Amino acid sequence: MTRGRVVGVINLQHRQRHVYTPRQIRLISTIGFLVGAEIEMARLEGENSSLLEKLETRKLLERAKGILQRDLGIDEEQA
Helix, strand or coil: CECCECCCCCCCCCCCCCCCCHHHHHHHHHHHHHHHHHHHHHHHHHHHHHHHHHHHHHHHHHHHHHHHHHHHCCCCCCC
16 A cells, blocks of 8 residues: 555465464565555656656647747747
């Protein structure tokens, strides 16, 4: 879990019946929280990259529009 939402599940299996000790449960939980935070960081980095790409595209379009307006003498809507 991270930021109050589930980002994944840890599934442990044994060939034979096994009862986890409280210490083992705490260790697995801690690992889960650490991995969950890393998964969230990776998701946010991907989202950030996507937004940066959209911003760069928007800047390029605005620049092209300005060039069209200047060179062709047209208004913003026409460009």
